[in-house]
Amino acid sequence: MTGRLDIVGLGPGGPEHRTPAATAAVEQAEVVIGYGPYVEQCADLLRSDQEIVRGAIGEEAQRADEALHRAGAGARVALVSSGDAGVHGMAARTLARAAALSEDERPQIEVVPGVTAALAAGALLGAPLGDDFAALSLSDLHVAWDVVERRLTAVAAAGLALALYNPRSRTRTWQLERVLEVLREHRDADTPVAVVTDAARPGEHVARATLATLDPETVTMRSLLVVAGVSGRVAGPWLVAERGAGVPA
């Protein structure tokens, strides 16, 4: 007997940006597994007849294995992530481990997409991702820093807008300083940037600046950093990127 695993993106915050497909996957699950704060993000859906497994940070591999094991044993399981599980969430890691199972052990799996942080932050700011953009993580936990820096250099030099995930943590602080140096080498000092913290959550906060004026101390592990592309500009109260602006026709 094999069950089913839904790998669910809950969206950026409250239920208003959570899709009906994500809501249904959590409601129909017998077992809901996730990093503690992500489980809390769908607390409005949880029932006493469901088994709830709240994991800790750093235990992602164990959570993926537990979700696969429980679903493989016949349970209907929802593995929940904030935002979109396929963008710096649990989906890739979990599917890679699922692929290593025999077809007998492998449950039916579906990935349920969600509104990722870049889209929530973009909507708050206006439309800074309206032209081409890149979504990069600044974490050097799984890749060497020079890989992070090489990718950042390439997209900055190409003039794309940037949505930068995991820009800073308590222990990763010098990296953001270096990121700003790299960006200033390749983009104008007056390039608009924005720090969006807790987008679509209680305490939501937006700080606007430029590459020259950004204070790294305003950036936390709950922030997303948006850097305007060459077509991005301040327009009234918004940041907008109209395709074709700022580049030769």
Next chain:
Amino acid sequence: MTGRLDIVGLGPGGPEHRTPAATAAVEQAEVVIGYGPYVEQCADLLRSDQEIVRGAIGEEAQRADEALHRAGAGARVALVSSGDAGVHGMAARTLARAAALSEDERPQIEVVPGVTAALAAGALLGAPLGDDFAALSLSDLHVAWDVVERRLTAVAAAGLALALYNPRSRTRTWQLERVLEVLREHRDADTPVAVVTDAARPGEHVARATLATLDPETVTMRSLLVVAGVSGRVAGPWLVAERGAGVPA
């Protein structure tokens, strides 16, 4: 008297991937404006007491102005896009035009994010966007082709996964051939690619190939083209990109 304009991303297809915030914005609108097929995408929400304005392709500026004018005159207006209105949708253009209005003429405006095509396609395929990625449009309607090609070259050379919007149309056909040439110059011939057509809509279709084997004829104006990054690989039935795979540690 000024009204209110919601610029709404309806998600990729049916109601299961449309957020409650998007649904509420359409339901509460007195006037719903959009390109015809996008208005149809929220037909389940429309009522006879609402005014519905179905626009044609190529009339985006007129739609933006009509939405702003009606909201500025006091109506509650929803301007609807497929996917996320801030990603190759109506948000940037509309906000840029709104910014040119005097504050008296300018209605209250909110952008409601949605699940963009890249996320819907990624979830169908597994998690090909689980590591860093870029979302580019291949249209040369508003930017010169050499800009498209320069950006593509930069992100391909950097090894990012790619979500390529507007990959081909009835009149734009040679461009995709050239895109594949550029990609083959900078990435391995066996790099996995996927053509996702009508993601999360009736007729949804996924075609998997490699850079060497992709048939451009399988790509339509309703397709999104996903190209794996250096960390992307085929794993069981899925495409996955685990951060740290395929790059020096």
